[in-house]
Amino acid sequence: MPVEHSGHQGGPCGKRVGEEGWRLGWSVPGMARREEQAEGDNHLSLAGNERRPALVASLGTLGLWLQDMADSAQAQKLVYLVTGGCGFLGEHVVRMLLQQEPRLRELRIFDLHLGPWLEELKTGPVQVTAIQGDVTQAHEVAAAVAGAHVVIHTAGLVDVFGKASPETIHEVNVQGTKNVIEACVQTGTQFLVYTSSMEVVGPNIKGHPFYRGNEDTPYEAVHRHPYPSSKARAEQLVLEANGRKVRGGLPLVTCALRPTGIYGEGHQIMRDIYYQGLRLGGRLFRAIPASVEHGRVYVGNVAWMHVLVARELQQRPALMGGQVYFCYDKSPYKSYEDFNMEFLGPCGLRLVGTRPLLPYWLLMLLAALNALLQWLLRPLLLYAPLLNPYTLAMANTTFTVSTNKAQRHFGYEPLFSWEESRTRTIRWMQAMDSSAQ
Ligand SMILES: NC(=O)c1ccc[n+]([C@@H]2O[C@H](COP(=O)([O-])OP(=O)(O)OC[C@H]3O[C@@H](n4cnc5c(N)ncnc54)[C@H](O)[C@@H]3O)[C@@H](O)[C@H]2O)c1
Numbered sequence: 001m002p003v004e005h006s007g008h009q010g011g012p013c014g015k016r017v018g019e020e021g022w023r024l025g026w027s028v029p030g031m032a033r034r035e036e037q038a039e040g041d042n043h044l045s046l047a048g049n050e051r052r053p054a055l056v057a058s059l060g061t062l063g064l065w066l067q068d069m070a071d072s073a074q075a076q077k078l079v080y081l082v083t084g085g086c087g088f089l090g091e092h093v094v095r096m097l098l099q100q101e102p103r104l105r106e107l108r109i110f111d112l113h114l115g116p117w118l119e120e121l122k123t124g125p126v127q128v129t130a131i132q133g134d135v136t137q138a139h140e141v142a143a144a145v146a147g148a149h150v151v152i153h154t155a156g157l158v159d160v161f162g163k164a165s166p167e168t169i170h171e172v173n174v175q176g177t178k179n180v181i182e183a184c185v186q187t188g189t190q191f192l193v194y195t196s197s198m199e200v201v202g203p204n205i206k207g208h209p210f211y212r213g214n215e216d217t218p219y220e221a222v223h224r225h226p227y228p229s230s231k232a233r234a235e236q237l238v239l240e241a242n243g244r245k246v247r248g249g250l251p252l253v254t255c256a257l258r259p260t261g262i263y264g265e266g267h268q269i270m271r272d273i274y275y276q277g278l279r280l281g282g283r284l285f286r287a288i289p290a291s292v293e294h295g296r297v298y299v300g301n302v303a304w305m306h307v308l309v310a311r312e313l314q315q316r317p318a319l320m321g322g323q324v325y326f327c328y329d330k331s332p333y334k335s336y337e338d339f340n341m342e343f344l345g346p347c348g349l350r351l352v353g354t355r356p357l358l359p360y361w362l363l364m365l366l367a368a369l370n371a372l373l374q375w376l377l378r379p380l381l382l383y384a385p386l387l388n389p390y391t392l393a394m395a396n397t398t399f400t401v402s403t404n405k406a407q408r409h410f411g412y413e414p415l416f417s418w419e420e421s422r423t424r425t426i427r428w429m430q431a432m433d434s435s436a437q
């Protein structure tokens with residue numbers, strides 16, 4: 001069923017956060033690492049001093065305190081830059097870094113649109129620097145990168161609905177990535193993590209299934225749509241840049257993460273589908289056979305993978321440099337629509353039909369009609385429904401991942417179980433619902 005798509009995926013954070021009164025819940029399961037570490041250190045110094053005479057104890061305490069200061073000055077030395085740090089994924093990466101990267105001294109957040117939620121981060125122990133900038137502007141990127149140890153490049157134009165021109169998509173995704181690479185080389189930044197996409201592999205335009213494949217599974221990657229083409233080209237540039245000498249003579253170390261369809265708190269398309277369902281009286285109509293598997297991964301786990309890969313890239317450059325990793329977790333293999341129902345169901349929506357209500361040829365016709373309408377109306381208005389020939393092919397082609405490469409190379413385990421990911425997403429949707437009423 002064609003459903004109207006009201007906003008782009010993610011979008012300016014100002015709008016997103018303000019609109020819903022939504023905040024990410026930032027207690028990561030079993031991992032209040034910084035706090036635990038600090039507490040542990042305190043216990044250690046107290047226990048050590050208890051048995052000594054008073055003067056020795058205070059000198060000892062002073063010594064330990066000075067040692068602590070020196071250690072933490074040494075430990076908190078890294079500067080990270082997250083491009084696109086106010087996007088759907090970017091915000092999660094930013095918050096995850098603040099929680100899980102104890103060596104962080106400064107976190108730079110570079111985005112076209114900065115969100116008001118950044119203010120709340122500025123009171124913490126890490127210096128948070130918000131930089132409003134455009135990745136297509138080489139000088140802005142270079143200024144932001146200068147002095148950073150690690151760049152996590154998530155900024156991108158995610159558009160499969162025909163909202164932006166192919167030229168703009170290329171400019172942001174390809175030229176923007178070139179600018180990031182050149183900035184690293186010129187300013188001497190050694191580590192670059194790129195957020196790629198499963199779409200650099202597929203589904204391809206021939207509709208070949210990719211059934212629980214891994215990074216080495218042969219697949220005919222053929223792209224025509226501007227978004228996957230631009231992501232594929234950008235990924236290639238990032239991987240080719242691995243080993244280039246950066247300013248100062250050290251080699252650039254790069255790698256790319258390929259998320260499948262990300263879901264979780266802040267997911268714009270999920271929200272659009274939810275509101276569409278409400279408008280249809282709490283019903284959605286099945287369009288895709290339940291047997292077509294579509295890979296999904298929880299945003300918190302994708303963010304965690306970014307943090308971990310950025311950390312371990314510095315420890316194992318020879319193994320990880322120039323590598324690609326699919327992002328995966330324990331989310332179940334389901335069709336796009338059945339997976340969405342895991343969250344939409346508890347919010348009161350119902351998926352009607354065990355089989356698609358319309359035959360596939362009719363859906364294709366509707367998708368083609370939407371594309372034609374988009375083209376005809378372009379001089380007057382932007383018509384960008386969810387259903388078009390490309391999104392239909394995406395949803396209707398099996399593409400799922402089964403791999404443990406990230407675990408083997410850098411010890412990745414999902415931080416959030418499927419139950420936790422599901423609960424968090426449902427909670428977010430319910431909060432969104434109550435704030436809309
Ligand atoms: N959402 C998914 O399912 C998914 C899946 C695989 C890969 N990805 C990739 O993950 C990354 C983040 O995607 P997202 O879903 O969070 O999208 P998003 O639109 O929410 O975030 C992208 C961010 O980039 C910023 N940005 C766009 N153009 C920019 C420019 N010219 N200069 C500076 N910043 C700019 C946007 O303002 C936004 O904050 C993208 O690179 C995307 O290709 C997303």
Ligand SMILES: CC(C)CCC[C@@H](C)[C@H]1CC[C@H]2[C@@H]3[C@H](O)C=C4C[C@@H](O)CC[C@]4(C)[C@H]3CC[C@]12C
Pocket residue numbers: 001002158160196197198199260261262269287288294336386387390391392394395
């Ligand atoms: C045919 C309709 C009934 C349903 C339309 C759903 C469609 C909008 C969905 C289906 C698959 C989705 C894409 C998929 O999850 C993976 C990605 C990769 C990522 O890099 C960007 C987002 C994207 C393209 C999803 C967009 C929305 C899609 C096409």
